[in-house]
Amino acid sequence: MKHKIALIGFGTVGQGITEILLEKKEELKKKYKFEYDIVAVADFAYGNVYNPKGLDMPKMLKEAKAKKKFSKDVVKLNTVQLIEKCNATVVCELTYTDLKTGKPAVDHVKAALSSGKHVVTSNKGPAALKYIEMKKIADKKKVKFLIEGTVVAGTPIINLTEGPLAGCEITAIKGILNGTTNYMLTEMEKGMDYKAVLKVAQDLGYAEADPTGDVEGHDARGKVCILGNVVMGVPMKIDEIDCKGITKITAADIKTAKEKGCRWKLIGSIEKVKGGKVKASVSPQMVELTHPLAGVMGAKNALTFTTDLLGDVTIVGPGAGRKETGFAILTDLLRINSGM
Ligand code: HSE
16 A cells, blocks of 8 residues: 655654665565655754655755755645645654643644544654544544554554553553653662763753653653553543652662662553542652562663453563654554554
């Protein structure tokens, strides 16, 4: 099947998925009968471009890497107009996350779904704040709203629960959902001090530009909210989730944990409780060294699903990155290609 793709946002993830699609073009065609043209790209830094027959992506990658504006197929349409008017069959929303308003991503997703286009996104805003509303539009228009990339990059979480774990009831989820803080806690255990390790995490590109969202737990809370709404199927609002970050963890706390045979982890958790409700929170917890999450060190992420039929199932993997998040977009594109 030939897909016409629009990329909204051409930063790390937009360029990452483009590189993957170019590198794997033949393999995707041969193995999955997946063919594509990227017909539209919108980016606030490089401009908005459209060619219904397909854009010159290698040239655009070069221009973006040189921090130059796109020079070919430039259009005067704003991003919402471009989404509505282009001939894309699937829109990938890959702009920056705003967990307060969800904008501008929410407007992009709404415009795409309302005009009958599938949406694949790595943006936590629309998924954490407006999942139910967006899903309703998608269902009405008989298109997909797929969000694998919003939780733990390409490490399969949403697709795991909807695919291989389908048939199991998931009663609890407990996870390390933020790489920055896990990296910081790992290094603090080795003796590095909070401020110094935060600086290293920023230099390594794990932390957000404003790391408050990482260290205060807000990034993890967004992911908990998505897991609650999507995996547990329980409508919840982000600001109803108790949230505490790692800013108050001291060297003395780390020593105490060690003495107790434990290790500090920033844990996002959701648990089914009586009355069809769930209890959700983000907080630093002393995890016993025997627990699978305790061994997850550095910038890695991990989730343990408690299920009725399998008991605990834990998955460990990267939670961010150019190719890693690009892969999440690819898996959702392949789901659309397979007709799910
Ligand atoms: N800053 C985030 C993290 C990136 O450290 O996990 C992915 O949301």
